[in-house]
Amino acid sequence: MSLLEISNLSVVFGGLKALCDFDLTLEQGELVGLIGPNGAGKTTTFNIVTGVYRPTAGDVRLDGRSIVGFKPHQINHRGIARTFQNIRLFAGMSVLDNVLVGFNQSLRHGFAGTVFRTPRHQHEDQRNQDRAVELLSTLGLDDRAMEIAHNLPYGDQRRLEIARALATNPKVLLLDEPAAGMNPQEKIELSGLIEMIRQRFGVGIWLIEHDMKLVMSICQRLTVLDHGQVIAVGTPEQVRADPRVCEAYLGEPT
Amino acid sequence: MDQLIQQLINGLSVGATYALIALGYTMVYGILRLINFAHGEVYMVGAVSSYYLAEWTMGWTGSLWVALPIVVVGSMLVCSILGFLIEFLAYRPLRDRPRLVVLISAIGVSLLLQNLAQFPELFGPTPRRFPALIQSTPVFYNAAHTIVLTNLDVLSLGLTLGLMVIMTWVVLGTKTGLALRAVSFRFDTSMLMGINTGRIISFTFMFGSALAAVAGTIDAIRYDVRPLMGLLPGLKAFVAAVLGGIGSIPGAVVGGLFMGLSETLVKGYLPSAYTGYADAVAFVLLIVILLVRPTGLFGRVAPEKV
Amino acid sequence: MSVNALTFRRLPQLPVWVINLALTAILAGLWPLGRVLEHQLNPYFLQILILVGINIMLAVSLNLVNGITGQFSLGHAGFMAVGAYAAGVLLRHYQPQGWEIPLVMLGVLCLGGVLAALAGLVVGIPTLRLQGDYLAIATLGFGEIINVVIINTESVGSFYVGGSAGLHGIPIHANFFWTFGAALICIVCVWRLAYSNKGKAFAAIREDEIAAGAMGVNTTYYKVAAFAIGAFFAGVAGGVSATWFGNLDPESFRFMRSIEIVAMVVLGGSGSITGAILAAVVLTWLPEQLRAVQEWRLVIYALVLILMMIFRPAGLLGNRELWPIPGRRRPGPSPTADPDSRQRMMA
Numbered sequence: 001m002s003l004l005e006i007s008n009l010s011v012v013f014g015g016l017k018a019l020c021d022f023d024l025t026l027e028q029g030e031l032v033g034l035i036g037p038n039g040a041g042k043t044t045t046f047n048i049v050t051g052v053y054r055p056t057a058g059d060v061r062l063d064g065r066s067i068v069g070f071k072p073h074q075i076n077h078r079g080i081a082r083t084f085q086n087i088r089l090f091a092g093m094s095v096l097d098n099v100l101v102g103f104n105q106s107l108r109h110g111f112a113g114t115v116f117r118t119p120r121h122q123h124e125d126q127r128n129q130d131r132a133v134e135l136l137s138t139l140g141l142d143d144r145a146m147e148i149a150h151n152l153p154y155g156d157q158r159r160l161e162i163a164r165a166l167a168t169n170p171k172v173l174l175l176d177e178p179a180a181g182m183n184p185q186e187k188i189e190l191s192g193l194i195e196m197i198r199q200r201f202g203v204g205i206w207l208i209e210h211d212m213k214l215v216m217s218i219c220q221r222l223t224v225l226d227h228g229q230v231i232a233v234g235t236p237e238q239v240r241a242d243p244r245v246c247e248a249y250l251g252e253p254t
Numbered sequence: 255m256d257q258l259i260q261q262l263i264n265g266l267s268v269g270a271t272y273a274l275i276a277l278g279y280t281m282v283y284g285i286l287r288l289i290n291f292a293h294g295e296v297y298m299v300g301a302v303s304s305y306y307l308a309e310w311t312m313g314w315t316g317s318l319w320v321a322l323p324i325v326v327v328g329s330m331l332v333c334s335i336l337g338f339l340i341e342f343l344a345y346r347p348l349r350d351r352p353r354l355v356v357l358i359s360a361i362g363v364s365l366l367l368q369n370l371a372q373f374p375e376l377f378g379p380t381p382r383r384f385p386a387l388i389q390s391t392p393v394f395y396n397a398a399h400t401i402v403l404t405n406l407d408v409l410s411l412g413l414t415l416g417l418m419v420i421m422t423w424v425v426l427g428t429k430t431g432l433a434l435r436a437v438s439f440r441f442d443t444s445m446l447m448g449i450n451t452g453r454i455i456s457f458t459f460m461f462g463s464a465l466a467a468v469a470g471t472i473d474a475i476r477y478d479v480r481p482l483m484g485l486l487p488g489l490k491a492f493v494a495a496v497l498g499g500i501g502s503i504p505g506a507v508v509g510g511l512f513m514g515l516s517e518t519l520v521k522g523y524l525p526s527a528y529t530g531y532a533d534a535v536a537f538v539l540l541i542v543i544l545l546v547r548p549t550g551l552f553g554r555v556a557p558e559k560v
Numbered sequence: 561m562s563v564n565a566l567t568f569r570r571l572p573q574l575p576v577w578v579i580n581l582a583l584t585a586i587l588a589g590l591w592p593l594g595r596v597l598e599h600q601l602n603p604y605f606l607q608i609l610i611l612v613g614i615n616i617m618l619a620v621s622l623n624l625v626n627g628i629t630g631q632f633s634l635g636h637a638g639f640m641a642v643g644a645y646a647a648g649v650l651l652r653h654y655q656p657q658g659w660e661i662p663l664v665m666l667g668v669l670c671l672g673g674v675l676a677a678l679a680g681l682v683v684g685i686p687t688l689r690l691q692g693d694y695l696a697i698a699t700l701g702f703g704e705i706i707n708v709v710i711i712n713t714e715s716v717g718s719f720y721v722g723g724s725a726g727l728h729g730i731p732i733h734a735n736f737f738w739t740f741g742a743a744l745i746c747i748v749c750v751w752r753l754a755y756s757n758k759g760k761a762f763a764a765i766r767e768d769e770i771a772a773g774a775m776g777v778n779t780t781y782y783k784v785a786a787f788a789i790g791a792f793f794a795g796v797a798g799g800v801s802a803t804w805f806g807n808l809d810p811e812s813f814r815f816m817r818s819i820e821i822v823a824m825v826v827l828g829g830s831g832s833i834t835g836a837i838l839a840a841v842v843l844t845w846l847p848e849q850l851r852a853v854q855e856w857r858l859v860i861y862a863l864v865l866i867l868m869m870i871f872r873p874a875g876l877l878g879n880r881e882l883w884p885i886p887g888r889r890r891p892g893p894s895p896t897a898d899p900d901s902r903q904r905m906m907a
Contacts, residue, residue: 050774076776084774090767092879093760100757101764105776107757111785114756115749117576125757168776289693347870354632355873357693358826361819362865369858485815489704492697530712537701537708544698545686 001064003028003204004049004080004172009058011048018044019228022058026172026204031194033215033236034208036225037248042208043085045225046174050082051075062172077105079171083161083178085208091150095141095160096132098149102167103128132167138200139163139193155186159193166201173197175207179214187211191218216240224248256400261522262515267407269514270414274469275491276498276506277421278462284438284501285458287353291360292340294488295367296333296463298481300470302377304329305479308385321387326413329471330464337463338456346452364484371481381480388475410472417465418507425503430457438501486533490517493540499553508551513539583748587741594736606736610804612844613739614797617746619824619836621793624750626822627830627879628759629786630766631688632696636794637817638703641710642679643672643795644813648730648802649719655731665733669742669799676795677788679706684787688780691769703818710810727808734804742800746793751833753789762786763831816858823861826868829875834882839875 004026011019019041026032034042047053049060051072060067067075081102090098106128113121136142139159144152149160158178165173178194179187191214198205209215215222216236224232224239226248232239239245275297282290307328311321344363348356372379394403425431436444437454445451473487494513498505513536521532543550598606622636647668656664687698714723721727753759761782764772773779802808824843828835843864847857868875 052770052774071778072770072773073776073778076774081776082774084771088768088771088774090764090771092767093763097760097763101760101772101777102775103757104761104764109758111753111758111789114758115752117580117752121756121758122576128757164775289697344866344870348873351869351873353692354696355869357632357696358822359866359869361822362862362869364862365816365819365858366862366866369862373855489700493701496697528712531708534705534708537705540701541687541698544690544694548690548694 002026003030003063004206005059005061005064006049007059007061009045009048009060010056011044011053012056017228019048019055019225022223022225022230024206024223026206028171028204029198029202031198031205031207031218031220033219033222034206034225035210035212035215035222035239036231039227040225040248041228042225043176044228046082046176046208049075050080050174073105076168076170079169080174081165081168081170081172082174083158083165083176085176085180087157087161089149089157089160089164091148093149094146095136095149095152096129096145098160098164099132099135099167100128102164103132105168135163135167139166154181155183155190158182158190162193162197166197166203170203173201173203173205175205175209177208177210179209179211187214190214194218256396256398257522259401261518263401263403263407264522265515265518266511267410267514268518269511270410271469271472271510272487272491272494272513273507273510274414274417274465275487276494276510277503278466279492279495280498280500280503280506281434281458281462283495284503285434285441285455286345286356288345288356289360289492290340290459290462291357291488292344292363292367293462293466294484294486294491295364295371296336296340296484297466297470297473297487297491298371298484299336299367300329300333300463300467301474301479301483302371302470302481303332303467304471304474305382305384308387312385312387318388325387326468326471329467333463333467333470334460337459341456341459346455364488368481368484377479377481379481381478383478384475390476406472406476410476413468413472414507417468421461421465421503424461430454434458490536493536493543495550496540496548497543497550499550502550502552505550505552583744587744590741590744591737594740597736608845608848610734610736610739610800612841613736613743614801614804615821615824615840615844616837617743617793617797617800618821619828619840620743620746620750620833621790621797622821623825623828623831623833623836624753624762625786625790626825627832627836628750628754628766629762629783630830631783631786632692633699633787633790634696634815634818634822635683635699635701635703635706636790636821637813637815638683638699638706639676639679639791639794640798640801640817641706641810641813642676642791642798643669644798644802644808645710645721645727646672646675646795647799648727648808649716649721651733651803652727652730653719656733661733665738665803668803669738669796672799672802673792673795676798677792679795680788680791681784683791684784688783688787700815700818703813703815707810707814710813722808722810724810726810727802728806730802730806730808732803732806734800734802739800739804742793742796746796747833747837749789749793754833766831819865820861823865826875827864829877829879831879832875832877832881835875835877835880838877838882 002025006022006024009019009022010017022045034045036042044053048055051070055068062078062080067078090101107124109118109121109124133142133145136145139162141156141160141163144156149157152160162175162178179190182190194205195218197203207219219236222234222236222239223230224245231244231248232242275293278293279290282288304325307325308321311324315321340363344359345356348359371377390404390406392402393405393408395401425434433449433454436447436449437451441451490513491510494509495506497512498509516539517532517535520535521529618636618640622633625631625633650668650671651664654664683699683702687695687702690698710721711724713721715721754762761772761777764775764777765779765782769779824839825836827843828839847860
């Protein structure tokens, strides 16, 4: 039994087959990539897995249990966290508060506990605050803990999204174009960061990325999507050699 | 049977004014995605200005055929100017702000107009009857007088129909209409295509306000003139616009007529102990539509991109 | 872990039990303070003071819904009406005497709040699926429905409600203590909810509902909770006003009243609790002071709304408070806030 198992996943939007018979398995500590030209259905796949859309057919299993039809927060509780392609931070809140929202689900006290400031509330608030600071320093954002998320530089915003996702204590982390908009130096740092997260947090990482150098260097396996269809699966070397992949990216050879 | 026919006539007649107001909501929403909360007050100003115009024309002419066009066109002009000013002063400075900011400003404009009208110097808080220029009189009726069509019903339906034809021509047949459709389809792109969006928006507000002025005139004659008269018809017309699918012009007309019909039928057929609840019909309807089919009858769906 | 990261939460903070004790003492102290004020102040000034207290409760509770959770509601006066009528009808029916009065007051205020909260659940569960301006209109519709129901209800069983004529002859038992005691509890509740780890979820929903859901926040639950808690305190405020004025006019709980409360939240700065309090004081006290322009009161509200939106949409305080919050050191303006002030800051 794999950590994440996706089988025959399909979705149709008003007659358009946005995704067709998608399969994937992801093990703990694995780093798998999802690539393909723009509009291939990569983010759609993430959206289905995280419960934003409902699939037309197929199944998504986490630890052997189906999560299809669950709401996004329920799927997150079961252990899938994500980042967004177009950054969706809580822009007006501080960096620390962004991470604290991720810890929100771990709270065991109710509204009454919050209002009366019960010992349990104090303990949990303090613990989460410490954990949030620790997480931020792991990702090198602790200097910016009190800044408003919106005011962070672009690369930091992407890292904060990862920090926030890790705060929810996931088993599987979905990264949607984490390197988009980064300069080459930042991209090198990012690949180190992803590697560190994989080892330190023991999560399975599933990654959408357009930067081929990054993808080829860090992913263990790749899936290539085009027009909602899987056109290639395999190690980076196998995928690179696949003529259909070249065709999808560069057009048919003439 | 006769009673049903009479209720249908009343319903359509009331619904026609809702449709006229709803058109203004829908056109503005189609372009700016803004609920022009002050639209009900534009309708009220239409009623007030037609009241004063009627008083003035009665001073020098007794002919209805001279006076009525002056009253109708005059109040349309007043409201177009008002609509232009509202947009220019209260909404235009907020063009790139979040939608709620503009909505709050719109609520402010609505409150401002309502309370300005309550100043005795301008109109005063007490309801006034429309001058005796024109009164509701039956024009068509059957032998038993069980089915009556009044001159107001004819005026209401006739004007609505006429304005609908003009509006369809403007939107589908003129260059301005083409620009209007383009702006409502893609605001930013149409700006890049060289459309003067500011002028189109002003035009939309003026056009919608003129339609509301006609509705205000009809209701001023039919009922009376009050500073707060715009609140309920404004909300009901908004419901009509949502029902038809906000942003859709035929939707607003169908929605308006449907609102009028359902309201008169509820009033006519519910036991008298419950007729007080007739005003709640619109809101119950609104909430049901929003929950079941928020896009209305003719609306487009635009899901949020994740 | 760097030192830098830890310094921020070392703001001086009293132990919680000290704060709780102090709050209880203040609450108890309101009783003698009220007795003194009621004898010393002239009735007119006392009246304004009570109105300020009621409006603080309304503004702070609406701030939880509109400002902090970002769900724009235009139906707050409807919930106030539920609480006011519940308290008024019960008190008028039972006419408590002597020592029963404080107990019955506590009972009817709480019951009014609970009924309003239930109304909040009934309204919130279906409508909170809607967003932005649609939610505003739907809540407005519900407020009007509540009003239509009250106007058309002469009596419920043996309880006289009054219908469109209004409810008169409610025994007057509210005073300074009840008003400001309830206001204090309301402020403390909303404050502690907003500035705790659990309450971060409310603000997260305001900032980005989809991201909040993806981070494991049950957005429906939190939105409905905010709505019900806000409605509860609106109901308590209604109960206080019913038992202070002694009569209820259904017309006074319509849409215009909701707008007045919205104006307070907007003026103070959406999301700022001290801002809402400040605005409630200013917008209640100022028009009373300008007696000569009494009829301009609503015109002033209207102009406040329009001019604030144009020149300072973030309100007086933005989403800041009057003093720094632990773990929330001087946040800058949020991106939804006034862009001009951001430019000024960067310049």
